Amino acid sequence: MSWKASLPAVRGKLLLDEALAPFTWFRVGGPADVVFLPADEQDLSDFLKALDPAVPVLAIGVGSNLLVRDGGVEGVVIRLGKGFNAVEPLGDNRIKAGSAVPDAILARKAAEAGIAGLEFYAGIPGTIGGAVIMNAGCYGSETVNVVKSVRVMDRAGQVRELAVDDLHYTYRHSALQDGDVAIVLDAVFEGTADEPAAIKARMAEITARRETTQPIREKTGGSTFKNPPGHSSWKLVDEAGWRGKPYGGAMFSPLHSNFLINTGEATAADLEGLGDTVRADVLAKTGIQLDWEIKRIGRPS
Numbered sequence: 001m002s003w004k005a006s007l008p009a010v011r012g013k014l015l016l017d018e019a020l021a022p023f024t025w026f027r028v029g030g031p032a033d034v035v036f037l038p039a040d041e042q043d044l045s046d047f048l049k050a051l052d053p054a055v056p057v058l059a060i061g062v063g064s065n066l067l068v069r070d071g072g073v074e075g076v077v078i079r080l081g082k083g084f085n086a087v088e089p090l091g092d093n094r095i096k097a098g099s100a101v102p103d104a105i106l107a108r109k110a111a112e113a114g115i116a117g118l119e120f121y122a123g124i125p126g127t128i129g130g131a132v133i134m135n136a137g138c139y140g141s142e143t144v145n146v147v148k149s150v151r152v153m154d155r156a157g158q159v160r161e162l163a164v165d166d167l168h169y170t171y172r173h174s175a176l177q178d179g180d181v182a183i184v185l186d187a188v189f190e191g192t193a194d195e196p197a198a199i200k201a202r203m204a205e206i207t208a209r210r211e212t213t214q215p216i217r218e219k220t221g222g223s224t225f226k227n228p229p230g231h232s233s234w235k236l237v238d239e240a241g242w243r244g245k246p247y248g249g250a251m252f253s254p255l256h257s258n259f260l261i262n263t264g265e266a267t268a269a270d271l272e273g274l275g276d277t278v279r280a281d282v283l284a285k286t287g288i289q290l291d292w293e294i295k296r297i298g299r300p301s
Contacts (some may be wrong), residue, residue: 004033004034006052010039012038012043012083013035013037014037015035015037016033017031018032018034018035019031020035020298024063024066024067024221025062025063025125025219026066026219026268027219028070028266028267029068029073030070030071030073031073033073033075033076034077035079038083040084041083041159041185044078046157047157051076053155053156056075057075057076058073058076058078059077059079059183059184060077061079061080061099061100062102064126064222065125065126065222065293066294067221067268067295067297068268068297068298069268069296069298069299070268071298071299072299074299080099080127082100084185085100085101087105094148095110095113095115095118095191097109098128098185099127099128099183100127102126102128103121103124103126104121104122107119107122107203108122108200110189112196114194114199115199116192116198117141117145117146118189119203120137120139122206122210123138123207124137126222129183132150132187133176133177134177135171136172139206146189147188148187149161149163149187150164150167150188151184151187152176152182152185153182153183214253214255214259215255215256215259218253218261218262219261219263219264220253220260220262221294222294223258223259223293224259224275224292224294225275225290225291226291226293228288233258234257234258235257236282236286237252237257237258237278237290240281247270247273247277248274250262250270250271250273251263252274260274269301275294
């Protein structure tokens with residue numbers, strides 16, 4: 001590909017034909033044409049401004065909610081890391097976090113600052129960028145309840161700030177998932193004042209609950225399917241008989257039947273194939289449509 005021979009100079013790292021499996025929790029998937037690890041916001045902006053506009057671009061975090069298909073990903077995959085992981089209390093029960101900050105770290109830093117309301121992030125895998133984009137939530141709270149503003153960079157390398165109303169949040173969705181590329185740089189969150197010890201105690205309860213009900217030590221992702229209105233996805237999968245049933249190297253976890261797991265040697269095709277098979281089976285048996293919450297990207301093998 002000619003565009004790969006003329007990539008812009010960067011201060012971070014450019015990796016050609018780089019395997020994406022190590023970048024995801026499922027540990028499956030083919031290579032990206034290019035992986036870019038920007039040093040910081042300016043490095044990212046300069047790269048996007050100089051990159052051929054025809055080249056596809058996709059930003060990822062820690063890959064906790066991502067299934068990369070076996071044929072790999074066309075274009076440039078941007079993995080945000082150290083230059084995007086700052087956390088800064090702002091006063092007035094507000095705290096700013098970079099897009100690469102793990103959700104659980106934001107919860108801990110907010111607790112240390114006496115900011116309540118962000119405890120639920122202790123129960124969500126992934127990073128702030130993904131949480132903001134998909135309105136991540138659990139145990140009765142969602143990102144829309146606590147985020148105040150978000151800074152994003154567009155495909156042309158330009159930065160803009162969006163208020164929460166600009167994001168048009170709905171269940172597991174925001175306007176950032178529609179239209180042109182929008183890379184989350186950081187976000188400001190607001191909670192309420194409380195004693196750090198009390199906040200940390202609530203976080204400990206969330207963490208303990210997650211450890212006993214979710215397969216967090218498996219090669220897995222976040223919730224596989226969104227909850228249909230009035231229903232729980234795990235229950236629909238369970239009642240259809242798919243809990244713990246092997247499908248190639250894939251399975252829905254015996255511990256929590258809305259979590260896909262790679263039992264060791266799964267391909268992305270195994271995981272996606274199982275998910276789609278279960279969706280079709282549940283639809284046939286109940287008339288209820290399960291929609292993917294896991295983001296699937298790339299080319300089939």
